[in-house]
Amino acid sequence: MASVTLGLLQHACSRDPAANREKTLTLARRAAKRGANIICTQELFCSEYFCQSEDYANFQLAETIPGPSTEAFQQVAREEGVVIVASLFERRTAGLYHNTAAVIDADGKLLGSYRKMHIPDDPLFYEKFYFTPGDTGFRAWTTKFGRIGVLICWDQWYPEAARLTAMQGAEILFYPTAIGWHPREKAKLGADQHGAWEIIQRSHAVANGCYVAAVNRVGREKPAGGDGIEFWGQSFVAGTQGQILAKAGAKKEEILLASVDLGKLDDTRTHWPFLRDRRIDAYDGLNRRFLDQG
Numbered sequence: 001m002a003s004v005t006l007g008l009l010q011h012a013c014s015r016d017p018a019a020n021r022e023k024t025l026t027l028a029r030r031a032a033k034r035g036a037n038i039i040c041t042q043e044l045f046c047s048e049y050f051c052q053s054e055d056y057a058n059f060q061l062a063e064t065i066p067g068p069s070t071e072a073f074q075q076v077a078r079e080e081g082v083v084i085v086a087s088l089f090e091r092r093t094a095g096l097y098h099n100t101a102a103v104i105d106a107d108g109k110l111l112g113s114y115r116k117m118h119i120p121d122d123p124l125f126y127e128k129f130y131f132t133p134g135d136t137g138f139r140a141w142t143t144k145f146g147r148i149g150v151l152i153c154w155d156q157w158y159p160e161a162a163r164l165t166a167m168q169g170a171e172i173l174f175y176p177t178a179i180g181w182h183p184r185e186k187a188k189l190g191a192d193q194h195g196a197w198e199i200i201q202r203s204h205a206v207a208n209g210c211y212v213a214a215v216n217r218v219g220r221e222k223p224a225g226g227d228g229i230e231f232w233g234q235s236f237v238a239g240t241q242g243q244i245l246a247k248a249g250a251k252k253e254e255i256l257l258a259s260v261d262l263g264k265l266d267d268t269r270t271h272w273p274f275l276r277d278r279r280i281d282a283y284d285g286l287n288r289r290f291l292d293q294g
Contacts, residue, residue, distance in 0.1 A: 002263040004145045006172070006211075007036025007082075009045070010235045011253040012219030017046045017061060024086075025072055031255045032080035037106075037145040040085040042217045042235075043153050043178040044099070047089070049217070049231075053224035054129040062091035065113055070102050078108030083143040085150055087176035089130075090115070099131045099152055101176055106144040114139050116152040117161065124182065124229055127154070140168035146262050153177045156201050156214065160286065166208035167275075171262050173204060175214040180231035183220070194232055202242040209269040211260045212238040218251055240268040 009027045013020050024045045031039050044050075046069060050058040063069060069088055077084045083106050090100035090113070099116035115134030119127045138161055140149040149170030155161045156175045165173060179197060181190050198214075205212040215235045222228030236247040237258035246258035269275060285291050 003259055003261055004037045004172075005035050005257055005259045006213050006237055007031030007034070007039040008213060008215040008235045008237070008248070008256040008258075009039065009041050010216060010218060010233055010248045010256060011042070011045075013045065013048050013217060013221070015048055015223065020046050021069055021072065025076055027255055028073070028076050028082075028084060029080060031257070032076070032082045034255065034257060036082060036255075036257060038083040038085070038143070038148065038172070038174075040174045040213060040215050041087050041176060042215045043087045043176040044089055045087060045176075045217075048221045048223045049178045049229060050223055051127045051130060052124045052221070052229060054126050055224070058130065059091075059097065062089040062097050064092075065090050065100060065102055066110060070104070070110055073102070074104050074108040074110060077104045077106055081106050081144075083145050083148070085148070085174050085176065087152065092132075096132055097130055098134060099127065100134075101150045101152055101174075103141050103143070103148070103150060105141075111141045111143070112136075112139065114150045114152070116155060118154040118158055120154045124224075138164040138168065140165055140170040142169075146171045148172045148174060150174045150176070153179060156197070156204075159200075159204065159207065162204035162208055162212075166204075166210050170210060171265055172211040172213060172260065173208075175201065175212070177214055177216040177235075178231065179216060180229040183227045183230050186230065190232075194234065198234070198236065202238045202244070205238040205240060206242040206272075207274055209240050209265055209272060209274065211240060213258075214238075215256075218253060240264050241272075
């Protein structure tokens with residue numbers, strides 16, 4: 001298909017996983033009824049963002065893949081004829097957990113999953129306590145409505161991740177996300193922090209000649225007490241030249257719809273031939289941590 005409609009589910013979360021799942025399933029059906037072909041959830045939609053503290057009790061939030069959430073979304077995908085990207089806290093086995101996105105085709109088939117590769121460890125983002133770095137590599141899947149790649153939150157800052165996913169033919173890069181402000185920093189740093197987040201992802205669209213869809217949550221969550229995190233919402237879809245095609249607000253729950261023309265990828269990449277002009281013979285240093293200057 002040349003024209004495909006994306007549906008991004010931006011919403012707040014409660015402390016009730018079952019209610020969060022049901023809410024997201026309802027929003028997915030609504031997005032499908034409004035014409036979405038590919039639907040993407042925000043990161044870890046089944047819970048509040050629990051990584052604000054290191055608490056062993058939070059491991060009880062994890063589930064297997066396949067499991068209850070994937071089965072529920074497979075039913076929605078099959079009944080509504082839509083592709084779904086669902087971001088989950090995966091329990092792989094005892095003591096081994098991942099931040100994972102499941103990819104479901106429009107016939108309800110579970111095509112596979114991507115495990116988050118880059119794991120942050122910052123104040124209120126203590127993800128290294130919970131998540132093992134992904135071992136799936138960077139992946140893309142051919143779905144009924146196009147070839148898509150999925151990366152997750154902290155992955156969105158890395159051009160290498162976007163490039164390697166695009167090199168597998170991904171026409172759209174989806175980024176399920178949970179990012180926001182430390183409330184005490186917002187006045188001083190908030191605009192710059194959000195601007196950097198948006199710019200880096202729009203640059204992935206430019207550099208790879210593809211579409212980028214970032215899905216964030218809204219609301220202020222304080223599962224560990226204190227000031228918590230104020231999630232900045234503003235989910236968006238960027239075009240093949242980095243232009244904003246659609247953008248949600250900063251505070252309200254929204255189903256963000258955006259139609260994209262996959263036929264434009266060939267035109268963009270022909271006129272801006274970044275893939276053609278890459279000097280693959282000169283990039284050996286990219287697989288090193290740092291190039292010492294001595």
